[in-house]
Amino acid sequence: MEFFHEPKIDWMGKKWYFIGVSMPLLVAGLISIAIHRWLVYGIDFRSGTVVTVKFAQQPNLDAVRHGLDEQKLRGATVQQVFDPIQGAASHEFIISLDLQNMNAANALDAGKQAISKSLEGLYGTGPAGKIDFNNANAQTIADHLESSDPLHVASKGAETAGKAYTDFAAALVKFRNDPPHGGLIKDFKELNAVPGVTPAVLAALGNDFYLSSYAVRNTQIVGPKVGGDLRRQALYVTLAGLGAMLVYIWYRFELIYGIAAVIATFHDVLITLGIFSLLNKEITLTVIAALLTLVGYSMNDTIVVFDRIRENVRLNRRENILTLVNRSINQTLSRTILTSGLTFLAVLSLYLFGGEVIHGFALVLVVGVIIGTYSSIAIASPVLVAWQRRLGPGQASARKSQVLERETAGTRR
Numbered sequence: 001m002e003f004f005h006e007p008k009i010d011w012m013g014k015k016w017y018f019i020g021v022s023m024p025l026l027v028a029g030l031i032s033i034a035i036h037r038w039l040v041y042g043i044d045f046r047s048g049t050v051v052t053v054k055f056a057q058q059p060n061l062d063a064v065r066h067g068l069d070e071q072k073l074r075g076a077t078v079q080q081v082f083d084p085i086q087g088a089a090s091h092e093f094i095i096s097l098d099l100q101n102m103n104a105a106n107a108l109d110a111g112k113q114a115i116s117k118s119l120e121g122l123y124g125t126g127p128a129g130k131i132d133f134n135n136a137n138a139q140t141i142a143d144h145l146e147s148s149d150p151l152h153v154a155s156k157g158a159e160t161a162g163k164a165y166t167d168f169a170a171a172l173v174k175f176r177n178d179p180p181h182g183g184l185i186k187d188f189k190e191l192n193a194v195p196g197v198t199p200a201v202l203a204a205l206g207n208d209f210y211l212s213s214y215a216v217r218n219t220q221i222v223g224p225k226v227g228g229d230l231r232r233q234a235l236y237v238t239l240a241g242l243g244a245m246l247v248y249i250w251y252r253f254e255l256i257y258g259i260a261a262v263i264a265t266f267h268d269v270l271i272t273l274g275i276f277s278l279l280n281k282e283i284t285l286t287v288i289a290a291l292l293t294l295v296g297y298s299m300n301d302t303i304v305v306f307d308r309i310r311e312n313v314r315l316n317r318r319e320n321i322l323t324l325v326n327r328s329i330n331q332t333l334s335r336t337i338l339t340s341g342l343t344f345l346a347v348l349s350l351y352l353f354g355g356e357v358i359h360g361f362a363l364v365l366v367v368g369v370i371i372g373t374y375s376s377i378a379i380a381s382p383v384l385v386a387w388q389r390r391l392g393p394g395q396a397s398a399r400k401s402q403v404l405e406r407e408t409a410g411t412r413r
Helices: 012-035 061-070 110-123 138-148 158-177 188-193 199-208 224-252 255-278 285-315 321-331 333-353 359-412
Strands: 048-055 077-083 087-098 214-222
Touching: 012 255, 012 321, 012 359, 048 110, 061 077, 061 087, 061 110, 087 110, 110 214, 138 158, 138 199, 158 188, 188 199, 224 255, 224 285, 255 285, 255 359, 285 321, 285 333, 285 359, 321 333, 321 359, 333 359
Parallel strands: none
Antiparallel strands: 048 087, 048 214, 077 087
């Protein structure tokens, strides 16, 4: 499929226009990074606590944030989780806290406790003396059931009764946490579906517990050392990927091809990070995964253009490098538009409809597809042309001959 039939666009003649687009984006991004004193890291790379909370109904986010502020948790982020099946109807949110914002810096679970207190202040603590069943653990439930003995197993001995209620409480918690409840029981009668539940059990639970309209589903804690290690590892992985690609292209093509491709990829990554800084978006592990995807996508698009340049060099040894590069880009233009266009539509759909959890991942890909496609033409190719011109006609011709000899030898083998 071709969008253009033998286009004759002078891409290299417009290189200064391309540079005029890239430089302001790079400078603006770097200035923003400098103003923010580096990038804005997510909890994955900072030290802090991530708590997942499920609500019975859509909460008032302003009230939730106000409750967090009252617990001296200013700067906490609240993000809604969009379930693939239920969407926003799942009423599940992620609350992220910085470690330095916690009341007890030495206790890593202080964030969870502070969030629970803020939600209790917002939704109430229930009747005096009763425990919240939706946020109680299995051991707490087992202890209370054992004291009231609704299953009438105390006569069999303390050890037997303790094991029976421990297993029974675990079954109740599993039923509460599994779909479709997802950690939130609205009526104790729902527990009738659990084997062994009797009216006496429901009465015992009603006496000792109440049902809140929220449940703390999960807590993840990232310490300062782990956050620092993750930042270093993310940097090392990105640089290692670029280095490996440089070596491959050096072996498969020529060193300058690899250098040009890596420069173009650095260009893509820096512009993407700059846009994240300008938009004040957090860098998380999913964003790093997207950046590595961007590195691979941009490099692949560049290699397609370079492969066509190499073919044209083989067929036209004496032709000017500018003409060869322009022709190569024009010959691959339809393929570039088709593949990049379809990829862009897919990642744009992820960005618009994928929800808050993958918002950063999708944003990197949306920006990356555009910048990566653009850099293959506007950055990598001009670097290659500039190098060949610097060598001069004689050395450039010798380089072409070396490449051809290497290709011929490889074909013979």
